[in-house]
Structures are given as structure tokens and as C-alpha cells.
Amino acid sequence: MNNKCEETKTDLMLYFDGELSSEKVPDVEKHLKECESCQNEFKQFQSVRNFLKANPVPEHNQEYWGNLKKRIVTHYYNAVAPEKERKNIFQFLFSKPAFWVACLLVLFLITFMFKGKENSSDLLVAYYPGEKQTSMPKLKSIKYSEELGNLIVMQPKGTDTLIIWFTKKQI
Amino acid sequence: MNDRLQNSLEERELVDSLKKGDDSALETIIDMYNRKVYSLAYNFLGNHQDAEDIVQMVFIKVFQKIKGFKGKSSFSTWLHRITINCCKDFLKAKYRSHTYYLEDLNPDDKKNVDNLTPSNQPLPSDYLQDKELNEIINSALDNLSLEHREIIIMREREGLSYEEISKILDCNLGTVMSRLFNARKKLAEILKKKIR
Numbered sequence: 001m002n003n004k005c006e007e008t009k010t011d012l013m014l015y016f017d018g019e020l021s022s023e024k025v026p027d028v029e030k031h032l033k034e035c036e037s038c039q040n041e042f043k044q045f046q047s048v049r050n051f052l053k054a055n056p057v058p059e060h061n062q063e064y065w066g067n068l069k070k071r072i073v074t075h076y077y078n079a080v081a082p083e084k085e086r087k088n089i090f091q092f093l094f095s096k097p098a099f100w101v102a103c104l105l106v107l108f109l110i111t112f113m114f115k116g117k118e119n120s121s122d123l124l125v126a127y128y129p130g131e132k133q134t135s136m137p138k139l140k141s142i143k144y145s146e147e148l149g150n151l152i153v154m155q156p157k158g159t160d161t162l163i164i165w166f167t168k169k170q171i
Numbered sequence: 172m173n174d175r176l177q178n179s180l181e182e183r184e185l186v187d188s189l190k191k192g193d194d195s196a197l198e199t200i201i202d203m204y205n206r207k208v209y210s211l212a213y214n215f216l217g218n219h220q221d222a223e224d225i226v227q228m229v230f231i232k233v234f235q236k237i238k239g240f241k242g243k244s245s246f247s248t249w250l251h252r253i254t255i256n257c258c259k260d261f262l263k264a265k266y267r268s269h270t271y272y273l274e275d276l277n278p279d280d281k282k283n284v285d286n287l288t289p290s291n292q293p294l295p296s297d298y299l300q301d302k303e304l305n306e307i308i309n310s311a312l313d314n315l316s317l318e319h320r321e322i323i324i325m326r327e328r329e330g331l332s333y334e335e336i337s338k339i340l341d342c343n344l345g346t347v348m349s350r351l352f353n354a355r356k357k358l359a360e361i362l363k364k365k366i367r
Contacts, residue, residue: 013348017326019333044359051311051362052327055304057213064223069201072230073194 215258217309319354
């Protein structure tokens, strides 16, 4: 392959694909006649083309084409469009930052209110066995617990509340 | 008004109607392009079943994404691009689960490939049954990278021009030519090995 071949390479491709301007065609054809290397390349490309074109797309049956439109439209409206609607709802929510800010504010207020109540009821809670409360309260985590005579004092973790359990009914 | 301009205007009207949610536009678009999409998908994947799946997938995508279509390229180019991408995604998923090469062909197929001769000889179809030939073509294409495969199919099987290919792939004409040149060389090598 010489310099002329390198120069002609692009034109040879264009010529092969029928995209070369007509004024350049004679030059390429002349080079092809003279150059064995480019001839071989051209034949190689021709072989590939012949091979690929030897088996065209087989015709699909008429039943397929007849039902195709209905199948796609049905699938779209039954499965895809409702899904899109659902996504739109979420998109609506995410596209409204004010909504989320309001949600956070409400959550914050609720938390604050309950916390306030807990602080205000920083008192002793007494449980009496027998009448209403029949068994000792079950607490998952106890910070402090002590038995003092006929009463048990407990403090659940994370609270300021003391629970006093009287083991005998008080008069 | 020439045909091309007329088609372009009709296409634009259809796209506008589809964006507004017009059901009849949706059906017209399926009627107009179903065979083109099917042909491209079949050429890419090599069998009816997969091509059918791709056709459905492509039109559903078109309806879902039509509002984002800005009209920078023609609708037809956009549709080709979606089809090519769907096929490539499909093949990537397929490769992940199963890969086979030309060497995996059974001995009978190899015997048939050995009968293949250069271009001045009869076409391969003279020796092989359609099904066998189809299998061999698919195997040969499977040995190409997706980049080479798509360009070979668009040019050799679909007969698209360089300009159309460059628009679909969103690259310049020089890239199309060099990629096509390399793809042809590579495919010729694969076939040559089998001819010997």
C-alpha cells in the first residue's frame, strides 16, 4: 500500500458506498485498476456486503402486523400509562418543597408538644396492685431499680419519671 | 412543495398531536413506522421473537418520551436512535447472561461456512438454508463490538446513508467512515478465518 492508496482510502469508501461525487469517480476507478492492494480491499468489502445481504429480513406473518397496533396501545394504556400516573403523583410531591417544609414543621411541633408534656409531668407515678393495676409494669430498659421494704423504685431509661411499685396495698 | 418537505411537515404535525395526547396520532405513528423499527430490530438481533419485543418497547418509549422530543433532529432519526439503543441494551443484557462465539457453531455449520467463497463466486445463500445463514450472520455479528455491529447493520442491512447514520449516532461523517471501515475489515477477517 503506497501513499496514493492512503490518499484514495476515503474516496474508495465513498465510491464503494455510492457517495462519491461524480467528478472524483474516474480517478478512483483508475486507481482501482492499477492497484492490486486496493482491489483486494474493495473485493473484501464486496464479500462482506454480499454475505450480509444474502439473507434479507424474512416477512413476518400478517397476524402479527394485524394485532400489533392494538397490542401496543392496549399495553400502553393498561400498564404503562397508570404507572406513569403514579409516578406523576410522586413527582408532584417532590416538586412541591413547601409541602415538605410544612410536613417537617408539623412533625417538629408535635414532637415539641409531647416533649413539653413529659417535662411537665416530672413526678412520681405510683402503681397499686389489686384494684386497677394487677401486675408490675413491664419495662424494656430500666436505668435504676431498688427494692425498699414493701416498695420497688424504678426509673426507665431516657425519662425523668420514677415508678414506685407498692408490693402491699397501702391503707 | 416537494415530497420531503411534505413528509417533514406531516411528521411535525403528527408529533404535535401526539404531544397533545391524540390517540389517533399514536396509531398513525405505529402504522407508519412499525416495519422500519421491526426491520432494524430484526437485523440487529437476528430473530422474530426478540425483534417483536423491541418493537413494543420502542413505541412505548416513544409515547413516554415524546414530550421531551425537541425536534432538533427529524422524528425518524430520533426513532432510529431509540431503536438502536433498545437493541444495544437488549444485547448487553443478553451478553451478561450468555455469550457465544463463532467457534461455538456446530460442525455442520462450520462445514457450510467453509463453502463460502469471495464475492466473485455465488452468494452464500446458494449454499446455505436461510436459517443456517441467519445463524452464521448472527454469530459473525456477535464477534463484533456493539459500535461496529450497529454501523454495519445501519449501512449494509438498512442501507442508510452516511449522513443519516451520523445523525442517528450523533457523530461527524469522518467518524462514521472510519468506524465503518474498521467494522468491515473486522467482519471480513472473521469471515475469512472461516472460509479457510
